[in-house]
Amino acid sequence: MSSDWTPIALSRDVPDGVTRAVCLEGSELVIWRGAGEAHVWEDRCPHRGMRLSLGFVRDGALNCLYHGWQYGASSSCVRIPAHPDLTVPPTIKANAYPTCEAGGLIWVGKEGAGALPALPATTTPVLSLAVATDGIEAQGLMRDLDGGRLHVFWHRVRPGKVMLHGVIEGSADVSRVAALMRQIRTQYEEGVAA
Amino acid sequence: MSLTTDQAALDQWYVLGAVSHFPFGTPVETGLLGEPVTVTRRDDGVTVIGAGRSLPVRTTYNHVWTSFGTPARDIFALPEATEPDRRWLYCGGVRVAASGLRLIENFLDLAHFPYVHTDILGSEEKPEVAKYEVEQRRDVDEIWATKCEFFQPKAAAASDGGQISQYMYRVVSPFNVMLYKTPPTAPNRWDVIALFVQPVDETHSIAHPFMLVIDPTSTDAEIIAFQQMIFLQDKIVLENQRPALLPLQPGRETPTRADLSSVLYRRWLKEKALTFGTEPRTDGVAAGA
């Protein structure tokens, strides 16, 4: 599986009009969704460094909480409220990362990332779960269940902490899936491969 | 954490709190510039111990001031402190997990009023920051911003409606700043609101707001509650700026015309070669260059 892309959240957990802070390998990211589309940026406003995850989404744009600078879907700053008549220079941009959504997950890519890995076509997001470990050996670990199959993806928050993202293919009982994910967590935290 | 070696930071006067907030006879532990300090108030005065020695103490403007170094100047002059009809209000220390220099910059900033102090010090309908003037007064080594104007729905505890407030800002040392603002009840005079910042370490500070105001109607509790509400709103943004240290390297942040006072403040810090609370530079330029 290509390591150009990392899943960082369940799509369901970032509904339209919402921002969400995520930590990936110690870097602070913001995920936000406007007009249906998810974006992943550095969680830092280029003006004075305010975390953009504390901002608000309005009219399909992300607005910084500190001075209201507004960033469009392309990550360019489109409005500086302190200077209402100013045409904002195109050089003022938030730091955006390649983003895509597939398999019920939001993925962030490296610059020039290749194609996304193949994913099951129809999945239902179930649960994200923190695990005290350094990493899981593979993305997309599978477990069969009655009527469906659990796929476990993950991203590393920082050394010693991983976030699992579980999606199911088919129809499995959600509480059973959650129990299975907790079991996977226990196995990793105790140093036993699942 | 240990005492900084930054001489420019050492050679300054710092406030550790209002004198009246220290209990008699009981030593109070606090911190300054990375080093623990102990303040003791007695009937015959205040002592401050830090880095294994007695530090110089002043009680100017009813605050405890100290220094680890040799400040080039005495504590700044505040002529309003001699005016008999002013009320002296001490708002108490507020801990903020950020560089003290970030606190000063936030205090100098008009553009955040509509977003951080919504419908109090600013309104989203009128976010424009009109051109103002900034200068470095070399004779007193202070930064001033004058002719600042801003529409405010509720400028102070005594306001009963919106007004265009006039402001002046005065930075008297890297960690001490004040603003002058037209009071709702006396439009031909200036309220003074000072922010004395105690830099505990590079990314933790205690803000000590102090006011000398003309307000014959509000109670002390009302004025202090108003100021504390404003400051708690600022604390949220201050603790969420990245990095927590103030960047001095060009290109790390994006100033516009509304940020002229911040631009001059940063230039002045560079001139002083102050590095405590600033982000290490990666462009090979040394402090003070």
Ligand code: FES
């Ligand atoms: S820090 Fe984001 S608008 Fe100023």
Ligand SMILES: [Fe+2]
């Ligand atoms: Fe503020």
